[in-house]
Amino acid sequence: MRLKVNGQEREAQEGTLLLDLVEVPTLCHHPHTETKGLCRLCLVEVGGRLVPACATEAQEGMEVRTDTEGLRALRRTLLEWLALATDLSQAPSLLELLEAHQGQPQRWGGLGLTRKEREPIRDNPFFLRDYAKCVNCRRCVDACGDGIMGVYALTLEDRGLLAHPTTPLDRPLPETPCVFCGNCIQVCPTGALRPLSMEV
Amino acid sequence: MEKPSLLPLLDARLPLNEEKVAEAARLAGVPLAQAWGVVRYYPRYRGLPQGRLLVDDPVARARGFARLLEEADGTHPPLGLEALSPVYVRLEGGERHVEHGGSLVPFHRFRLPFSLGHGERLLPPEPILDLEAYQRMGGLAGLEGLLKGRLSPDGLIQAVEEAGLLGRGGAAFPTHIKMRAVAQGEPPRYLVVNADESEPGNFKDRFLLEHHPFLVLEGALLAALAIGASRIFLYVRDEFEAAMRGLEKAIAELEEAGRLPVPTEVFRSGGLYICGEETALLESMEGKRAEPRLKPPFPVEKGLWGRPTLVQNVETLASLPLLLREGPGAWRAREPKLFSISGDVERPGLYELPLGTPLEDALRKAGGEPGELRAVLLGGAAGVFTRDLSFPLRYRDRLPLGAGAIVAFGKGVDLWEVLLGLTEFFREESCGKCFPCPLGTAVQVEMVRRRERDRSLVQHLGQTLRGSLCGLGQSAYWAYQSLLEVEGAA
Numbered sequence: 001m002r003l004k005v006n007g008q009e010r011e012a013q014e015g016t017l018l019l020d021l022v023e024v025p026t027l028c029h030h031p032h033t034e035t036k037g038l039c040r041l042c043l044v045e046v047g048g049r050l051v052p053a054c055a056t057e058a059q060e061g062m063e064v065r066t067d068t069e070g071l072r073a074l075r076r077t078l079l080e081w082l083a084l085a086t087d088l089s090q091a092p093s094l095l096e097l098l099e100a101h102q103g104q105p106q107r108w109g110g111l112g113l114t115r116k117e118r119e120p121i122r123d124n125p126f127f128l129r130d131y132a133k134c135v136n137c138r139r140c141v142d143a144c145g146d147g148i149m150g151v152y153a154l155t156l157e158d159r160g161l162l163a164h165p166t167t168p169l170d171r172p173l174p175e176t177p178c179v180f181c182g183n184c185i186q187v188c189p190t191g192a193l194r195p196l197s198m199e200v
Numbered sequence: 201m202e203k204p205s206l207l208p209l210l211d212a213r214l215p216l217n218e219e220k221v222a223e224a225a226r227l228a229g230v231p232l233a234q235a236w237g238v239v240r241y242y243p244r245y246r247g248l249p250q251g252r253l254l255v256d257d258p259v260a261r262a263r264g265f266a267r268l269l270e271e272a273d274g275t276h277p278p279l280g281l282e283a284l285s286p287v288y289v290r291l292e293g294g295e296r297h298v299e300h301g302g303s304l305v306p307f308h309r310f311r312l313p314f315s316l317g318h319g320e321r322l323l324p325p326e327p328i329l330d331l332e333a334y335q336r337m338g339g340l341a342g343l344e345g346l347l348k349g350r351l352s353p354d355g356l357i358q359a360v361e362e363a364g365l366l367g368r369g370g371a372a373f374p375t376h377i378k379m380r381a382v383a384q385g386e387p388p389r390y391l392v393v394n395a396d397e398s399e400p401g402n403f404k405d406r407f408l409l410e411h412h413p414f415l416v417l418e419g420a421l422l423a424a425l426a427i428g429a430s431r432i433f434l435y436v437r438d439e440f441e442a443a444m445r446g447l448e449k450a451i452a453e454l455e456e457a458g459r460l461p462v463p464t465e466v467f468r469s470g471g472l473y474i475c476g477e478e479t480a481l482l483e484s485m486e487g488k489r490a491e492p493r494l495k496p497p498f499p500v501e502k503g504l505w506g507r508p509t510l511v512q513n514v515e516t517l518a519s520l521p522l523l524l525r526e527g528p529g530a531w532r533a534r535e536p537k538l539f540s541i542s543g544d545v546e547r548p549g550l551y552e553l554p555l556g557t558p559l560e561d562a563l564r565k566a567g568g569e570p571g572e573l574r575a576v577l578l579g580g581a582a583g584v585f586t587r588d589l590s591f592p593l594r595y596r597d598r599l600p601l602g603a604g605a606i607v608a609f610g611k612g613v614d615l616w617e618v619l620l621g622l623t624e625f626f627r628e629e630s631c632g633k634c635f636p637c638p639l640g641t642a643v644q645v646e647m648v649r650r651r652e653r654d655r656s657l658v659q660h661l662g663q664t665l666r667g668s669l670c671g672l673g674q675s676a677y678w679a680y681q682s683l684l685e686v687e688g689a690a
Contacts, residue, residue: 028635037494039635040667050667055494070663074636077664081639107657108643109650136632145233155237156489159472161642163632166240168232169218 003062014060018044018053022066025075025097028137029054030187033147035138041075076101085114085161087132090191113161123172126180127195131164134192140184141165153178204228206238206487211468214294216245228487241489242470244438249274250291252299257400258577259285259543261621262613277473277625279439280403282542282607283316283549296439308441311410312403312550318565319552321522322515322536327411329446331453334414340459342524343418346425347461351524356426357383360520362528368404368537369394369476369513370582370603371671372595378510381500383427385508391429391462392485392504392511393420395436395443396469396476399580400625401605404538405514407550409436409443412518413450417464419517422524424462427510432464435481438471473629477670478511480631491633492670513603537604539593541566544573544610553593559606560589568608575615575686580605581622582675584682585615587689600678616651619683623648626676637673640665648680658684 001014005022012021019026019042027039037052044053045065053066065071079098083105088094098105120130136156139147144154153176157166167176185193209224210216216239225235239245251273254260259282260268268286269275281287281298288299297304317323328334345351351359361376382389393416397405408416416434424432436444447466454460469475470484479493482504503509515538523531535555539562542548546567553562559578560570575585579602591599609615627641644661652658662677 037669038633040669041635043667052494070666073660073663074667077660078635078639078667081643081664082635085639085642109646109652111642112646113642135635136638145231152231152233155233155240157237157240158632159241160627160630160632161638163638166236168236169221170236 001058001060003058003060003064005064006067012058014058016058018051018056018058018064021058022053022064024053024066026054027094027135027189028139030139033139033142033187035142035147039078039135039137041078043071043074045071072101076103079103080105080108082135084108084111085116086135086190087116088190090130090133090194091189094190115161115164118164122196124174124178124180125196126182127185127193129165129173130192130194132192133190134164135190136163136165137189138165139187139189140193143183143187144178148183149179149181151177151179151181154184205467205485206230206235207242207468207470207484210235210239210245214244230487234488237489238487242472244471248291249276250293253289253291255279255281255285255287255289256621256625257282257285258581258607258618258621260287261618262543262609265617265621277628278398278400280312280397280406280540282401282403282540282605283312285542296441306441307439308445311442312407314411316403316549317407317411317552318547318549319536319538321526321552322518322538323407323550323552324412324415328414329411329450331414331450331457331459334418338525339414339521340418342521343421343425343459343461345524346422353383353426353428356422356520356524359524359528360426363523363532364528364535365516365519365523366595367513368515368519368603370399370579372601375512375516378500378512379423379427381498382429382508382510385501387428388430389427389508390504390510391420391424391427391432392478392481392509393432393434393514393517394476394478394481394511395434395440395514396481397437397514397603398473398476399582399603399605400622401540401542401577401580401583401607402603403540404550404604406437406440406443407538408514408518409440410446413443413446414454415518415521416514417447417450417454419520420464421460421462422520423510423512423517429462429510432462433485433504434464434466435469435475435485436466437475438469444468472631473625474631474670474672477672480670481511482509489631491631492672494669515603537593539604539606541568541606541608543577543606543608544568544613545608555594556592558589559586559591559593562593562606563589563608566608572610574609574611574613575683576609577607577618577679578602578605580607581625581679582671584678585619585686586682587686600675615683615686616648619679620645620648622679623676626672630672630676634669634673636664636666637668637670637676640668640673641676644677644680653684653687 213220253276254272256275257278484490
């Protein structure tokens with residue numbers, strides 16, 4: 001089938017994810033988890049509507065735009081807000097993206113409340129849970145639950161900007177069903193979950 | 201329900217402790233992780249603020265909010281009490297009271313004063329709380345017609361299409377399209393009545409539920425029969441306790457009279473603004489955190505428990521019996537819509553007006569003096585400030601109508617104070633599932649606090665919030681942007 005991306009004719013297999021056809025940043029999407037369409041960094045315009053490229057299949061005759069002024073502003077702003085609210089020091093790829101989009105987080109002034117004030121949780125011999133660095137993409141929660149393991153040692157706490165992963169009843173990890181398989185660390189994109197062996 | 205739903209199981213165990221949460225999870229057949237995520241999401245499981253609380257609505261914000269707050273221990277989200285605002289409520293332990301007319305009225309007895317309603321077709325001439333009174337005024341005629349075969353299910357959908365009925369919950373989607381889509385789905389199909397009215401400035405559904413439960417139920421039964429639904433759920437806002445009791449009583453009466461062709465039950469909502477977003481609503485009914493789903497698939501295709509589901513607003517359904525009685529053409533000629541009018545008008549209340557009524561006429565009906573107003577907030581928090589008083593109140597025109605909230609502000613009101621209230625509301629109510637909304641609503645509060653007018657910042661804020669997953673984030677900046685336009689025009 002054929003579709004247009006930024007005015008260019010393209011050939012693609014029916015059912016291909018737009019994400020595999022276009023060059024857009026992505027953060028929450030991961031091939032092994034069910035998380036998608038949450039970070040909105042991969043939004044593209046199809047017929048004037050904003051749709052997530054990670055959750056939209058290519059269709060015959062689609063006209064996709066990835067480079068409108070609005071989309072560029074959206075990606076730049078989102079990255080700035082993430083930097084404003086979160087400690088991205090362990091997420092070099094996000095910092096690179098921020099730079100590539102000429103991001104200036106300080107143009108927004110301050111935020112009353114950020115994630116940066118959270119203390120790291122050291123409750124097991126294997127890895128840290130450092131939610132000051134968490135963007136709440138939910139990959140770890142999904143990997144632990146429906147997506148990969150089916151263990152359900154992680155869930156979500158709170159709502160809005162304060163929402164972040166936690167354990168059932170907020171127990172230390174060794175007191176949960178966690179089997180220390182490491183899948184959550186594998187899928188964490190920001191260094192919020194870090195093996196202790198990496199700590200200096 | 202396919203399996204026992206987690207929320208009612210938790211509700212039955214309030215106040216909660218760890219053992220009770222684990223027990224509810226076991227009975228619902230869900231992982232403890234899911235139950236804990238739910239407990240840490242909904243206010244009534246996390247613990248509600250206690251004491252004397254000021255109901256924080258746009259009218260209270262316009263009436264010397266800081267001073268009103270001095271008399272309170274905290275705030276409570278809007279309750280559809282704007283026509284009486286400012287109002288204080290008292291929360292003590294599990295007890296909830298409204299301070300009204302110099303006394304404390306428990307939530308389960310408090311109804312909006314009936315004198316607030318002004319209308320003749322959609323609004324009852326008197327509160328109709330028993331079946332006999334409802335039938336005396338010609339109620340159940342539509343239902344009888346459908347049950348006796350005088351009207352076919354498809355004939356009903358046809359009538360809705362001819363009438364051109366658009367959803368009254370705010371999105372203004374053509375009702376017949378949704379009905380037809382569900383009717384074509386594989387059974388079992390469900391009907392969910394969205395009675396989770398939480399938009400600041402709106403109290404039309406609350407009024408209908410409290411004073412006219414049979415009209416709402418007849419509308420729901422008509423829709424259910426039209427789409428071949430096997431069950432009806434009324435998802436009612438947690439704070440509307442009197443309405444919930446009234447509905448349960450009305451359902452029992454209908455059943456006793458043999459006039460309940462579809463099993464119908466009341467479901468207590470999760471108690472958050474986002475619960476009114478149709479897919480978040482379904483998630484909460486399924487015992488999860490009320491977070492919007494990615495669409496497609498739409499609820500008409502995969503709704504409650506993955507079944508074809510019609511989710512429809514209270515006023516939309518209440519319009520069905522009237523539409524059948526008058527006939528689609530006659531109904532359409534003077535299409536009735538309920539407008540909740542509050543703020544700086546002499547007679548705040550609920551007004552039934554034909555769609556297309558100019559905004560200034562609506563204001564005058566309520567005793568407002570258009571010349572004395574600084575601006576009007578149209579459509580609630582997810583609405584716009586406007587001075588365009590010639591605007592004909594109808595859907596898909598130059599301004600969003602939302603669910604029909606109109607809040608008037610006189611010349612002495614600082615609109616930035618009102619706006620700050622709206623932005624704080626959005627920040628508090630953002631669910632946090634997608635990225636733009638929780639971040640953007642938090643940034644927006646700071647911008648409004650410092651009265652930021654930088655064009656490019658405000659534009660980027662809007663362009664980014666527009667990319668949110670659901671309508672909450674997508675409309676969270678409208679009021680801000682519109683206030684700057686009003687300022688520019690003033």
